[in-house]
Amino acid sequence: xxxxxxxxxxxxxxxxxxxxxxxxxxxxxxxxxxxxxxxxxxxxxxxxxxxxxxxxxxxxxxxxxxxxxxxxxxxxxxxxxxxxxxxxxxxxxxxxxxxxxxxxxxxxxxxxxxxxxxxxxxxxxxxxxxxxxxxxxxxxxxxxxxxxxxxxxxxxxxxxxxxxxxxxxxxxxxxxxxxxxxxxxxxxxxxxxxxxxxxxxxxxxxxxxxxxxxxxxxxxxxxxxxxxxxxxxxxxxxxxxxxxxxxxxxxxxxxxxxxxxxxxxxxxxxxxxxxxxxxxxxxxxxxxxxxxxxxxxxxxxxxxxxxxxxxxxxxxxxxxxxxxxxxxxxxxxxxxxxxxxxxxxxxxxxxxxxxxxxxxxxxxxxxxxxxxxxxxxxxxxxxxxxxxxxxxxxxxxxxxxxxxxxxxxxxxxxxxxxxxxxxx
Numbered sequence: 194x195x196x197x198x199x200x201x202x203x204x205x206x207x208x209x210x211x212x213x214x215x216x217x218x219x220x221x222x223x224x225x226x227x228x229x230x231x232x233x234x235x236x237x238x239x240x241x242x243x244x245x246x247x248x249x250x251x252x253x254x255x256x257x258x259x260x261x262x263x264x265x266x267x268x269x270x271x272x273x274x275x276x277x278x279x280x281x282x283x284x285x286x287x288x289x290x291x292x293x294x295x296x297x298x299x300x301x302x303x304x305x306x307x308x309x310x311x312x313x314x315x316x317x318x319x320x321x322x323x324x325x326x327x328x329x330x331x332x333x334x335x336x337x338x339x340x341x342x343x344x345x346x347x348x349x350x351x352x353x354x355x356x357x358x359x360x361x362x363x364x365x366x367x368x369x370x371x372x373x374x375x376x377x378x379x380x381x382x383x384x385x386x387x388x389x390x391x392x393x394x395x396x397x398x399x400x401x402x403x404x405x406x407x408x409x410x411x412x413x414x415x416x417x418x419x420x421x422x423x424x425x426x427x428x429x430x431x432x433x434x435x436x437x438x439x440x441x442x443x444x445x446x447x448x449x450x451x452x453x454x455x456x457x458x459x460x461x462x463x464x465x466x467x468x469x470x471x472x473x474x475x476x477x478x479x480x481x482x483x484x485x486x487x488x489x490x491x492x493x494x495x496x497x498x499x500x501x502x503x504x505x506x507x508x509x510x511x512x513x514x515x516x517x518x519x520x521x522x523x524x525x526x527x528x529x530x531x532x533x534x535x536x537x538x539x540x541x542x543x544x545x546x547x548x549x550x551x552x553x554x555x556x557x558x559x560x561x562x563x564x565x566x567x568x569x570x571x572x573x574x575x576x577x578x579x580x581x582x583x584x585x586x587x588x589x590x591x592x593x594x595x596x597x598x599x600x601x602x603x604x605x606x607x608x609x610x611x612x613x614x615x616x617x
Contacts (some may be wrong), residue, residue: 198543201340205597208339213319213590215239216332217312220321224298227266230273230356232297236331237277243338244354245282249275252358252369259372261376261550261565263363264399264519270538276366277336278375279354281341288350288608292380292568293600294367294558295330296360299323306584312384320587325576329588330383331356333575336597346601350608353377360558363399363520367558371565379533379569379607380562381600385576385588386553386593388546392534392571393448395456396524397556398493399515402407402427404509408474418508420476421465425591426506427513434500438484438493444527445487456483457552479519483556486524487541494521522556525563525570533569533607540603541573544595553578 196601218239222232233249241247252271256262277297283290300324302309312321319329334354341348353375357366384391394511404427406420435458442449442456455493458480465476494517527534529550542548553559553572563570575596576588604610 212336218314225476241435244279246280248278277356277602281352283351285349289378290350290378292353294355295383296327303584309352323587325385326581330574364558367561381573382559389549389551392554393552399519402478403514404476405512411470417472419472430504442485443578486526490521523560525560536606541599
C-alpha cells in the first residue's frame with residue numbers, strides 16, 4: 194500500500210519551523226577543516242533520538258597514514274573531531290537497504306561574504322556558509338528522520354546516515370567510513386542538485402605547479418628567466434592537454450555531452466614575485482583538473498606530467514615540478530536504467546521535481562562508496578551548485594521539504610515500510 198501523499202506532505206511541513214531553526218544553528222558553527230567537532234556533536238544531540246542507534250566515531254590521528262588520505266597538514270589533530278553514523282534498523286533483513294551521506298565541513302568564507310556564519314532567513318530562503326553545501330542536506334536528513342519518527346514509519350530495510358568531515362579537502366571523512374563499512378544496497382551522496390538525480394559524477398585532480406626561474410634586474414633580460422612567464426606557459430600546456438582529453442571523452446557518457454565543458458580546468462592560485470622590476474625566481478600555481486569517468490586519477494596525473502615534459506617550451510620541461518598531494522577524486526557513473534536511478538527519479542517526480550536524470554560537473558564523495566565498497570551510488574540534494582562556495586550561498590526551504598519528501602517516497606519504493614506502521 195503506497196504512502197498517502199497528502200498525509201506525507203502535511204507531516205513534513207509540520208516540522209518546517211524546527212528544521213529552519215536546526216539549519217540556522219548548524220550554520221552558526223564555523224566548521225571549517227579541523228573545527229568540525231562542535232557541529233558534529235550538535236547534530237548528534239538533535240538527531241539521535243529519531244534513530245535506532247547513533248555513533249560518534251572518533252578519527253585517530255594515525256589515520257593520516259591511510260593510503261587514501263588526502264591533503265595532510267602538519268600539526269592537524271583529530272582529538273576533537275568525529276564522524277557521526279546514524280542508523281534506523283529495518284524490520285526485514287532481506288529488504289533493500291540505503292546509505293545517505295552528507296558532510297558537515299564547509300569552505301572558508303568568500304572574500305566578499307560578510308557574516309558568513311550568521312544565517313539569514315529571507316522570503317523562504319536561508320543564507321549562510323554551508324546553507325546548501327552541505328548543511329542544507331543535513332537539514333533534509335533531520336526533516337526526513339523526524340517525519341518518519343512522527344508518522345511511526347518503520348522501514349523494512351535499514352537506513353544508515355553518514356555525517357562526515359573533510360569532504361571539501363578530499364573526502365577523508367567518507368574514506369574513514371569506507372574503512373568501517375556497513376552493508377547497503379544503494380547510497381545517495383547528498384549535494385545540491387536542484388532535485389536532479391546525478392547518475393554520473395566527474396572526477397578531479399588538484400595540482401600544484403612549482404616553476405623555477407632565474408631572477409634578475411629588468412634591464413638584464415638576456416640573463417634572466419621569469420618564473421611567472423614560464424608559469425603562464427605551463428598553464429597553457431595544461432589547457433591544451435585538457436582540451437585533448439575533453440575531445441577524447443566526448444560521447445562516452447551522454448549525460449555529460451549536454452555541457453559545453455563538463456570537466457573544466459581551473460587555475461585558482463598564482464604566487465610569484467615581490468617587485469615589479471625583478472623577474473621572479475619561482476612561481477607556484479594551484480588548481481583543479483576535472484575529468485570524466487572514462488579516465489582515472491592516475492591517468493590524468495600521468496597525462497599532466499607528460500604534457501609538461503613533452504611540451505614545446507624547452508626551459509619549462511626541465512624547471513617545472515607537479516605535485517598532487519591534495520584532493521584526488523575518481524569519477525563514478527551508474528547506468529540510467531539502474532533501479533536506484535529510476536526509482537529515485539520517480540520519487541522526485543512524485544515530490545513535484547522534474548524527475549530529471551543528469552550528470553554532476555563537480556566532484557564529491559560519491560566515488561568512495563561506488564569504487565571502494567562497490568555500492569551503487571548517485572547524488573541528489575536540495576539547492577543549486579551555482580550557490581555553493583559563493584558569497585550568496587543559499588537554499589530554499591521549499592527545496593529542503595521537497596527533497597525530504599523525495600527521499601521518503603524513494604524509501605517506500607526501495608525498501609518499503611511496515612504496513613502496521615502505516616496505520617499507526
